Ligand code: AMP
């Protein structure tokens with residue numbers, strides 16, 4: 006087992022051990038946010054036929070040569086094409102047909118004149134303009150033709166993708182499975198939040214944070230409860246998680262006397278790949294694979310901020326890889342640092358920062374308390390500024406990379422345009 010890896014080395018080790026889950030078929034109605042596991046080709050064309058983009062009259066342009074407000078041209082209205090209907094017959098020279106938006110253009114017609122440019126006169130209509138070639142006509146296949154590749158494998162399905170799927174008649178679609186993630190909390194000091202912790206015990210908040218982080222990625226959390234600091238208690242709960250794609254345990258993987266998780270994991274056939282990452286918060290992190298099931302196991306540090314930050318750096322990219330995403334990492338933006346920062350060399354620090362737009366620049370303000378126990382600082386911070394391992398100072402006003410965890414600061418209270 007390797008020990009004391011850099012963040013980059015640890016991420017690489019995690020992703021090398023992580024595969025991609027297989028496909029399942031789901032209703033397109035429920036498929037928003039899922040990753041497509043098949044290419045989607047057009048089995049029909051859209052629009053299916055030349056059709057009208059306006060309510061008005063289908064005509065043959067040659068009949069209206071020279072028409073103007075001063076010299077309107079009158080034609081008889083010989084039939085009507087309602088939306089969803091069909092033309093009774095082809096349009097002959099000297100004829101007009103009433104037509105509505107979305108209705109197929111009658112054979113013989115080559116333009117539509119919108120209602121506003123005409124005057125209806127009983128069974129006849131007066132045209133006051135000469136239409137352009139194929140005016141107000143949507144060409145058959147203008148959006149796509151049979152056989153066109155509409156959506157590639159690996160696409161993350163959004164509203165437009167789902168509309169396009171529907172328009173080629175696809176109400177079910179193959180997407181990558183969503184990983185199940187078994188969440189274990191560990192520690193004799195922990196109680197569930199619905200128990201009053203007035204005896205100095207600590208409410209187990211990590212399972213709530215982790216479950217929400219799983220859901221945000223699209224994974225399915227399963228809660229294994231709180232294990233007391235005894236190997237048998239930890240083993241019993243971890244066994245219940247062996248069917249999951251991923252196990253995430255928080256606390257109990259450092260070197261304290263009561264940290265038994267590592268030992269139990271080895272007993273359960275987990276091959277530990279590394280322990281300890283040169284970062285802050287979050288050094289005591291273990292990662293391994295249960296050989297018999299392929300379940301990935303993350304032993305995250307227990308301090309709430311360390312738990313959340315290490316989930317972000319290691320668990321989230323792995324979950325995204327499992328569910329077929331190609332973009333595994335959060336966006337990183339350049340921001341101006343509002344205060345100077347200092348540290349010793351050797352570990353990469355993820356500094357919680359608030360992000361604010363000031364004109365065209367982003368300003369990153371470190372939250373007041375960077376203790377790994379202060380979870381409220383993550384409510385105030387939308388990003389993690391990268392303080393590189395080998396740097397020992399960052400000056401106020403300098404440019405830093407910030408990993409954006411919460412992009413809601415881009416949302417606005419005013420319209421903005
Ligand atoms: P440990 O990794 O067991 O040394 O725990 C480090 C710190 O994190 C201790 O202060 C624990 O009380 C706290 N902690 C561990 N697990 C949780 C949890 N599930 N929720 C909140 N705090 C926790």
Ligand code: MG
Pocket residue numbers: 191192193256257307
């Ligand atoms: Mg503990």
